[in-house]
Amino acid sequence: MKHIRKINNNEAFFIKFLFFTLIAASISSCSTDEKQTVTNLDKLVLSEEFNIDGAPDPALWSYDLGDGAARGLVGWGNNELQSYTDRPKNIVVENGMLKITAYQENFENSGYTSARILTEGKFQKKFGRFEARMKLPWGQGIWPAFWMLGDDQNGALTWPQLGEIDIMEYRGQDPTIVLGSVHGPGYSGGEAFSKSYDLVSDRFDTDFHIFGIEWGPGYINYYVDDVLYNRVIPADVDGEWVFDNNEFYLLINLAVGGSFVGAPNQNTVFPQTLLVDYVRVYE
Amino acid sequence: MFTLTSENKMAIMKNIYQMKWKNRIALGLVVLALAACERDISDDAREALFSNNPDVFIDGFSAGLDYFPFAGSKLDAFTVDTETVFEGSAAMRFDVPNVGDPDGAFAGAIFREENGGRNLTGYDALTFYAKATQAGTINEIGFGQDFGENKYQVVRNNLRLTTNWKKYSIPIPDPSVLVQERGLFWYAEGPENGDGYTFWIDNLQYEKLGTIAQQRPSIFNGEDQSQQTFIGANTTVTGLTQTSNTPNGDITVVPAAAYFEFNSSNETVATVDTQGIITITGAGTTTITGSLNGVEAKGSLTLESLGDFTQAPTPQRDQANVISVFSDAYSNVPVDYYNGFFNADGQTTQGGAPPITINGQQVINYTNLNFVGIGTFMDVPPINASQMTHLHVDINVQEAIDAGDQLTLQLINGVQTSNETSGRKIITGQNLRRNEWVGFDIPLGEFIGLGVRNALGLLFFISNNNANVPTISNIFVDNIYFYKDVVAPSPNVDDSAATQVALPIGFESTSLTYRLAGFEGADSSVAPNPMRAGINPTARVAKSIKTNGAQFFAGTALELDAPINFSSSKKFRMKVLSPKAGIPIRVQLENAANSSRIFLDATTTTMNQWEELEWDFSGMNTSPSFVRVVVFFEFVPNRPGDGSTYYFDDLKILN
Numbered sequence: 001m002k003h004i005r006k007i008n009n010n011e012a013f014f015i016k017f018l019f020f021t022l023i024a025a026s027i028s029s030c031s032t033d034e035k036q037t038v039t040n041l042d043k044l045v046l047s048e049e050f051n052i053d054g055a056p057d058p059a060l061w062s063y064d065l066g067d068g069a070a071r072g073l074v075g076w077g078n079n080e081l082q083s084y085t086d087r088p089k090n091i092v093v094e095n096g097m098l099k100i101t102a103y104q105e106n107f108e109n110s111g112y113t114s115a116r117i118l119t120e121g122k123f124q125k126k127f128g129r130f131e132a133r134m135k136l137p138w139g140q141g142i143w144p145a146f147w148m149l150g151d152d153q154n155g156a157l158t159w160p161q162l163g164e165i166d167i168m169e170y171r172g173q174d175p176t177i178v179l180g181s182v183h184g185p186g187y188s189g190g191e192a193f194s195k196s197y198d199l200v201s202d203r204f205d206t207d208f209h210i211f212g213i214e215w216g217p218g219y220i221n222y223y224v225d226d227v228l229y230n231r232v233i234p235a236d237v238d239g240e241w242v243f244d245n246n247e248f249y250l251l252i253n254l255a256v257g258g259s260f261v262g263a264p265n266q267n268t269v270f271p272q273t274l275l276v277d278y279v280r281v282y283e
Numbered sequence: 284m285f286t287l288t289s290e291n292k293m294a295i296m297k298n299i300y301q302m303k304w305k306n307r308i309a310l311g312l313v314v315l316a317l318a319a320c321e322r323d324i325s326d327d328a329r330e331a332l333f334s335n336n337p338d339v340f341i342d343g344f345s346a347g348l349d350y351f352p353f354a355g356s357k358l359d360a361f362t363v364d365t366e367t368v369f370e371g372s373a374a375m376r377f378d379v380p381n382v383g384d385p386d387g388a389f390a391g392a393i394f395r396e397e398n399g400g401r402n403l404t405g406y407d408a409l410t411f412y413a414k415a416t417q418a419g420t421i422n423e424i425g426f427g428q429d430f431g432e433n434k435y436q437v438v439r440n441n442l443r444l445t446t447n448w449k450k451y452s453i454p455i456p457d458p459s460v461l462v463q464e465r466g467l468f469w470y471a472e473g474p475e476n477g478d479g480y481t482f483w484i485d486n487l488q489y490e491k492l493g494t495i496a497q498q499r500p501s502i503f504n505g506e507d508q509s510q511q512t513f514i515g516a517n518t519t520v521t522g523l524t525q526t527s528n529t530p531n532g533d534i535t536v537v538p539a540a541a542y543f544e545f546n547s548s549n550e551t552v553a554t555v556d557t558q559g560i561i562t563i564t565g566a567g568t569t570t571i572t573g574s575l576n577g578v579e580a581k582g583s584l585t586l587e588s589l590g591d592f593t594q595a596p597t598p599q600r601d602q603a604n605v606i607s608v609f610s611d612a613y614s615n616v617p618v619d620y621y622n623g624f625f626n627a628d629g630q631t632t633q634g635g636a637p638p639i640t641i642n643g644q645q646v647i648n649y650t651n652l653n654f655v656g657i658g659t660f661m662d663v664p665p666i667n668a669s670q671m672t673h674l675h676v677d678i679n680v681q682e683a684i685d686a687g688d689q690l691t692l693q694l695i696n697g698v699q700t701s702n703e704t705s706g707r708k709i710i711t712g713q714n715l716r717r718n719e720w721v722g723f724d725i726p727l728g729e730f731i732g733l734g735v736r737n738a739l740g741l742l743f744f745i746s747n748n749n750a751n752v753p754t755i756s757n758i759f760v761d762n763i764y765f766y767k768d769v770v771a772p773s774p775n776v777d778d779s780a781a782t783q784v785a786l787p788i789g790f791e792s793t794s795l796t797y798r799l800a801g802f803e804g805a806d807s808s809v810a811p812n813p814m815r816a817g818i819n820p821t822a823r824v825a826k827s828i829k830t831n832g833a834q835f836f837a838g839t840a841l842e843l844d845a846p847i848n849f850s851s852s853k854k855f856r857m858k859v860l861s862p863k864a865g866i867p868i869r870v871q872l873e874n875a876a877n878s879s880r881i882f883l884d885a886t887t888t889t890m891n892q893w894e895e896l897e898w899d900f901s902g903m904n905t906s907p908s909f910v911r912v913v914v915f916f917e918f919v920p921n922r923p924g925d926g927s928t929y930y931f932d933d934l935k936i937l938n
Contacts, residue, residue: 138496138497138528139497139528140532173532174530175494175496175528175530176494176530177530199493199494200493200494201491201492201493201494202493202494203493203494203496203530205496205497206496206497267532267533269497269499
């Protein structure tokens with residue numbers, strides 16, 4: 001693995017916006033190309049099964065801590081309300097699962113605690129099939145995400161030029177809908193290329209589902225379980241395609257509040273736990 | 284009850300048949316578009332003993348469905364509308380009446396399956412589209428009401444409708460129990476701010492939405508409550524709710540008890556049945572909890588059973604002399620309530636709504652007491668206690684009695700009228716006992732300020748002290764009744780040989796001068812007995828005319844030659860003859876300078892015949908040298924004299 005230099009421009013790095021795609025659009029996209037296969041790549045190159053109890057494997061995962069202030073970005077660029085910790089209370093591996101749990105509690109300057117881990121400098125890869133099997137939390141203001149960021153090339157690249165692939169994002173108040181997005185130069189934040197997928201007659205918080213992408217030269221396919229719901233190609237994005245020449249690393253986090261999801265309300269039940277059964281990468 | 288005629292039904296069913304094809308085609312397109320996003324629907328449907336037809340009303344009644352309006356409702360509130368529909372050829376139309384509609388005060392009905400019931404175990408919600416002519420709020424809407432056991436009744440309260448068609452759902456708390464449900468739909472809705480309106484429901488059906496989850500049942504409204512109790516008492520698990528999360532947010536319904544499983548942590552103390560009835564069987568502590576479909580319910584009730592309950596002594600007075608408010612020994616007058624919950628006025632008192640039953644006998648347990656009223660002035664006749672002399676109440680304090688503790692009883696006559704009067708009687712803590720019944724017989728005359736009591740509308744129990752701070756918080760109350768204490772008449776007084784005017788006085792001496800003086804419009808003198816019969820055949824008596832327009836405090840002063848001797852008793856007796864029953868007669872005892880005085884009221888219980896009344900000065904300071912007896916007839920503030928003539932005789936201290 002290559003040495004990762006300290007990030008110079010953190011500000012843009014952590015900004016991550018999405019826009020809400022009309023459900024109608026996602027429905028129409030589902031019935032298009034019947035020749036699409038959900039996945040092609042099946043050579044396993046990373047298998048994080050979360051089988052060893054305790055903290056997440058430090059050889060693979062690092063933490064982002066606090067409320068973002070240390071990076072000059074209180075609220076992690078999204079007005080998020082939680083403070084991230086590495087306490088077992090917020091993040092632990094047990095019973096074959098990674099559990100990230102958000103609490104409503106005063107901690108440092110935040111009203112909530114949670115956790116975020118990332119494989120930056122420990123596992124980075126260009127192209128492949130990246131997927132996680134997860135059971136999501138629920139409730140107004142709950143925002144779990146499984147996503148990727150491009151390597152910053154020792155500070156040469158800043159967000160959104162370095163690229164962001166959001167494999168799964170979800171609003172706890174919309175327990176049937178997930179979103180998949182890409183951010184790059186000219187199509188970041190509210191202008192990202194994004195699609196949502198609605199289970200319609202099931203929910204993401206009652207059972208495990210597989211959230212993945214299959215990413216190759218000139219395309220990223222988004223799928224949930226065995227349903228391909230989004231295919232992004234360079235022609236779709238309103239700017240430079242930044243996903244063919246850079247390695248990306250993985251992030252998993254559970255945010256509370258923020259611009260994308262809104263604040264929790266009195267009906268939000270705490271604590272809320274994001275369960276991750278595995279993270280696997282194929283090529 | 285009204286049901287659709289078979290002719291109507293046939294017409295509707297024809298419509299269904301024709302319309303279903305059209306519906307299927309339209310629906311099919313939508314399903315196709317969605318299908319690519321969905322996983323296959325599992326095909327492991329279990330065989331159902333009863334029909335699992337999900338339809339209630341699509342474009343007409345589904346098979347076997349019938350309509351039964353509630354008694355008192357507008358019977359024709361429901362019609363089938365073929366013009367305003369969400370989809371298809373017909374919708375259900377409900378016309379909520381205006382206030383005062385002679386046809387019925389509200390709209391409400393059940394829709395019942397008449398073929399034995401449906402198997403609804405494969406669904407998770409009752410869904411429908413609805414709209415209204417205005418933004419109305421349906422008071423109650425749900426399913427499971429069958430005019431039978433209503434075993435699995437569910438209601439969603441206060442469902443807000445808009446003027447546009449919108450889809451609503453009523454989650455099934457636990458579908459697995461609905462193997463044979465007849466009550467497929469019910470609703471009840473009254474006028475909005477006095478006005479009726481119309482709402483429509485269409486595509487009423489059971490569905491497996493798959494998106495209803497995160498159920499959070501509650502009992503006791505989600506609170507951890509505690510309560511003291513006794514062997515033989517019963518109470519009920521209340522405050523049942525089930526909150527489910529849906530893609531449109533949380534929905535809370537009120538399920539029947541049968542959806543829950545209840546548990547008592549110590550069954551030697553209390554048991555709880557499937558209906559949530561808790562029976563206290565032993566001493567000790569137990570906690571009642573519940574679960575619904577395996578999910579532990581929020582809220583609990585911890586019962587501390589103190590063991591056997593000692594009932595208040597059974598009253599022995601003749602029903603003929605009693606007006607009972609609350610007693611198992613008598614037939615009670617109707618009351619509006621045993622707890623008025625004047626919460627807007629700061630009331631904290633719980634209990635009495637309803638009274639509790641212990642071993643078949645009712646008792647009221649007021650807790651968190653600061654004040655509480657028993658009402659008899661709204662929908663029931665006020666109590667005419669004019670003929671009564673006393674209020675009886677048994678009180679059992681359930682906590683340590685501290686210095687300064689007190690209970691005040693307050694009676695209010697003519698509640699919310701221009702003639703409202705009230706009087707209070709304070710019971711000090713020294714006269715109360717912890718975990719012990721104490722009976723109080725309070726002469727109604729001691730409710731100073733009450734005056735008349737021909738329309739008693741409120742009896743308050745007040746634990747607040749003079750600083751308005753609550754003292755005693757937990758009491759049992761029983762045997763609340765007014766009674767007429769018919770005192771056994773004492774012998775007539777023959778003072779014909781007396782050498783001075785001193786008690787006892789019978790006005791029979793022809794040599795003594797009875798210094799009798801009327802004042803403020805009373806005209807008083809010694810006179811012949813106008814009715815030498817019954818208990819008073821003696822020749823001479825005192826007479827007092829309360830002249831027209833006399834002050835209400837007009838009276839008669841009788842000067843004594845020797846002070847009253849209370850050494851044998853503090854009960855003052857007098858025979859009176861009044862043209863009015865139920866009027867207060869005040870007796871005031873004064874020293875020579877009128878610097879010390881004590882007074883009490885007694886009330887006539889009859890008219891135009893002699894009766895003996897008692898003024899019991901026990902507990903009052905009788906040490907001053909009282910040498911004047913002042914008698915006020917009909918001492919009712921601001922009620923002037925009307926020319927009535929009163930007589931009194933045989934003044935004495937009871938020996």
